[in-house]
Amino acid sequence: MSTAAGRTTHAKAILGPELHGRLSETKVLLVGAGGIGCELLKNIVLTGFGHITLLDLDTIDLSNLNRQFLFRKKDVKQSKALVAAQTAAPFNPNVKITPIYANIKEPQFDIEWFSGFDIVLNALDNLDARRHVNKMCMAAEVPLVESGTAGYLGQVQPLVKDLTECFDCIPKPTPKTFPVCTIRSTPSQPIHCIVWSKSYLMGQLFGEDEDASGELDEAEKQGENAQEIATLRKEAQAFSAVRQSLRDSTSKGSAAKMAFQKVFDSDIRNLLSMADMWRHRAPPTPLDFDKIMDGSFVIKRAVPSEPSANGHTSHGAAPASVNGRPGQADSQQASSSNSSSSKVALKDQKKLTLKENLELFISSTDRLAARLQSGEETISFDKDDDDTLDFVTASSNLRSAAYGIEEKTRWEVKEMAGNIIPAIATTNAIVSGLIVLQALHLLRKSYDKLRNVHLQFKPSVPLSAITLSTPNPSCGICRDTYTKVLCDPARTTLGDVVKGILGQSDREVSVYEDKRVLADPDWDDNYERTLESLNVTRGKFLTIVDEEGEVETIAVGLGVLPENHPVGGPSFILPNPLPQPPKKVKPASSIPPAPLTPPRASLKRSAPDDDIIELEPSAKRQKSAANQDISSPSKKRRLEEDGLILMETADEKLEDEDVIIID
Ligand SMILES: Nc1ncnc2c1ncn2[C@@H]1O[C@H](COP(=O)(O)OP(=O)(O)OP(=O)(O)O)[C@@H](O)[C@H]1O
Numbered sequence: 161m162s163t164a165a166g167r168t169t170h171a172k173a174i175l176g177p178e179l180h181g182r183l184s185e186t187k188v189l190l191v192g193a194g195g196i197g198c199e200l201l202k203n204i205v206l207t208g209f210g211h212i213t214l215l216d217l218d219t220i221d222l223s224n225l226n227r228q229f230l231f232r233k234k235d236v237k238q239s240k241a242l243v244a245a246q247t248a249a250p251f252n253p254n255v256k257i258t259p260i261y262a263n264i265k266e267p268q269f270d271i272e273w274f275s276g277f278d279i280v281l282n283a284l285d286n287l288d289a290r291r292h293v294n295k296m297c298m299a300a301e302v303p304l305v306e307s308g309t310a311g312y313l314g315q316v317q318p319l320v321k322d323l324t325e326c327f328d329c330i331p332k333p334t335p336k337t338f339p340v341c342t343i344r345s346t347p348s349q350p351i352h353c354i355v356w357s358k359s360y361l362m363g364q365l366f367g368e369d370e371d372a373s374g375e376l377d378e379a380e381k382q383g384e385n386a387q388e389i390a391t392l393r394k395e396a397q398a399f400s401a402v403r404q405s406l407r408d409s410t411s412k413g414s415a416a417k418m419a420f421q422k423v424f425d426s427d428i429r430n431l432l433s434m435a436d437m438w439r440h441r442a443p444p445t446p447l448d449f450d451k452i453m454d455g456s457f458v459i460k461r462a463v464p465s466e467p468s469a470n471g472h473t474s475h476g477a478a479p480a481s482v483n484g485r486p487g488q489a490d491s492q493q494a495s496s497s498n499s500s501s502s503k504v505a506l507k508d509q510k511k512l513t514l515k516e517n518l519e520l521f522i523s524s525t526d527r528l529a530a531r532l533q534s535g536e537e538t539i540s541f542d543k544d545d546d547d548t549l550d551f552v553t554a555s556s557n558l559r560s561a562a563y564g565i566e567e568k569t570r571w572e573v574k575e576m577a578g579n580i581i582p583a584i585a586t587t588n589a590i591v592s593g594l595i596v597l598q599a600l601h602l603l604r605k606s607y608d609k610l611r612n613v614h615l616q617f618k619p620s621v622p623l624s625a626i627t628l629s630t631p632n633p634s635c636g637i638c639r640d641t642y643t644k645v646l647c648d649p650a651r652t653t654l655g656d657v658v659k660g661i662l663g664q665s666d667r668e669v670s671v672y673e674d675k676r677v678l679a680d681p682d683w684d685d686n687y688e689r690t691l692e693s694l695n696v697t698r699g700k701f702l703t704i705v706d707e708e709g710e711v712e713t714i715a716v717g718l719g720v721l722p723e724n725h726p727v728g729g730p731s732f733i734l735p736n737p738l739p740q741p742p743k744k745v746k747p748a749s750s751i752p753p754a755p756l757t758p759p760r761a762s763l764k765r766s767a768p769d770d771d772i773i774e775l776e777p778s779a780k781r782q783k784s785a786a787n788q789d790i791s792s793p794s795k796k797r798r799l800e801e802d803g804l805i806l807m808e809t810a811d812e813k814l815e816d817e818d819v820i821i822i823d
């Protein structure tokens with residue numbers, strides 16, 4: 161349609177004239193101009209939102225162009241927020257888009273700033289920024305729509321202070337980890353070899369000179385096999401000669417062979433000497449550098465000395481193979497048949513032979529060694545650094561060959577090592593549409609229509625909409641009573657703020673900034689100090705915790721004095737009226753009460769630089785028992801790391817489910 165009137169006809173008919181009229185006045189903050197953000201910006205511009213602030217800290221990368229349709233090749237390296245705003249503004253002549261190229265965590269984006277919006281839409285990709293925006297929205301009492309996608313999965317969650325759960329009401333599961341011994345001596349899956357290579361071997365050869373003993377001490381405490389730990393300790397110490405050789409420019413060519421022989425031959429022989437370890441699992445085969453190079457290497461897959469109860473080994477015992485090609489006696493034949501198929505396969509998607517992996521190991525080790533010799537102090541894995549990706553591909557595949565595990569292509573290694581789940585433009589588009597629907601419910605205040613919507617891999621019910629839960633009474637974010645103090649931190653003391661906020665109340669309190677304890681009832685030295693000297697400045701929160709646990713915590717957001725504040729006027733402005741935190745809801749009896757105060761003994765200090773200690777504010781340590789057992793199926797790992805909890809399986813808990821009603 162060519163005219164502005166024509167452009168809005170449908171939106172007006174669907175939304176009704178009242179809401180449609182209001183949208184042009186609505187102030188929306190969109191955080192993130194990536195995969196979801198670009199789609200969402202296009203949607204809200206076309207829906208008729210009139211005042212959009214778009215914020216993103218990043219510049220456009222070539223790899224964004226396949227799904228971030230507001231960007232073109234010429235825009236690479238430009239600010240995402242600026243280019244997205246320029247591209248989308250002409251979609252609606254009545255829209256005003258304010259792009260900001262910055263990190264949302266910067267101090268100028270304080271409570272006051274957030275309060276200027278009617279609604280906030282998150283299109284972020286990390287837990288830290290999501291948690292930050294959640295807290296700011298709770299503090300400023302601005303409704304927020306949270307979202308995320310991972311491959312075919314997606315989620316949209318509207319969050320309103322005091323009405324729904326906030327983003328932090330449910331603790332997020334920690335990323336999946338593997339036991340040390342699985343990674344270091346008994347891998348059974350390709351991912352174990354990849355993690356070993358990128359997190360352990362890279363560190364040992366090219367990282368800081370550390371002996372990794374802390375990790376092994378911890379593993380021993382956790383009850384992992386003591387003899388195995390002792391072997392691993394010896395193995396770690398023996399890295400120093402290889403490290404030196406890699407850093408020595410006269411050892412050209414020999415360092416890679418030395419590293420190979422240590423890691424794929426002698427370390428494996430050491431492990432094999434521990435007979436117990438291989439009773440129920442197939443033992444690895446030490447690799448022979450020279451024989452692989454001349455094509456005569458034979459992997460004889462041994463079987464465990466005792467089959468396990470179900471008759472299976474922990475990883476399949478493959479038949480003998482020559483240079484990594486099962487059942488092929490002629491290695492030349494193996495590599496030539498492989499190279500003919502590789503003509504059609506893309507280079508990165510081709511599985512390498514054992515010899516090709518060894519050659520890649522040598523060349524990537526040489527390249528990384530040359531970088532160390534020319535002054536780079538440490539090198540760690542980066543999926544976009546070809547040298548490190550080649551090294552991790554080659555070394556993880558060599559380890560896989562030794563353990564009879566399937567090898568992976570460079571492309572697959574990049575995905576697995578970089579924790580990459582391919583981003584799918586369609587998923588982002590669906591989720592962006594759902595965000596707008598939830599935003600419209602919020603703006604209408606149709607709270608009964610709000611839903612937590614999941615896009616799931618279930619063809620019969622691709623979308624499920626779940627009724628929202630009420631806030632978790634133990635949440636350390638949305639149960640706090642938020643207020644703000646405008647001040648000049650160079651002239652305002654901690655005591656000015658805390659005593660000012662408490663007013664007539666004689667409650668005993670502890671005061672925190674994030675995890676730092678600044679004061680408690682027995683220790684008030686810092687009350688005399690200025691906020692600036694305590695590094696408590698604009699955008700930060702002072703948390704005032706009631707020692708008796710009778711009333712909820714007060715979180716004081718610090719802002720700046722207004723521009724028209726008289727010079728020489730008071731150094732701070734308290735809120736009026738003062739905050740009145742509600743009585744604390746007692747946790748359910750099954751939940752052990754969290755300690756309400758930090759241990760007293762640790763709070764007594766004399767030296768001035770001891771004036772601040774780090775602790776979790778007690779109110780934040782309470783967790784509901786019901787929230788403790790969230791499991792994390794590996795397929796969903798990335799999304800969960802990003803803080804979105806998905807349903808376990810597609811068939812799961814749809815009692816609350818209802819079909820999304822688009823109105
Ligand atoms: N603290 C933050 N402040 C502002 N913007 C942020 C912050 N954290 C993340 N972002 C932005 O959120 C967007 C998330 O988009 P998306 O998940 O598509 O990531 P991407 O970086 O574009 O793609 P990929 O990670 O797949 O390469 C990114 O543009 C990123 O710059």
Ligand SMILES: [Zn+2]
Nearest residue numbers: 326329635638
């Ligand atoms: Zn909460």
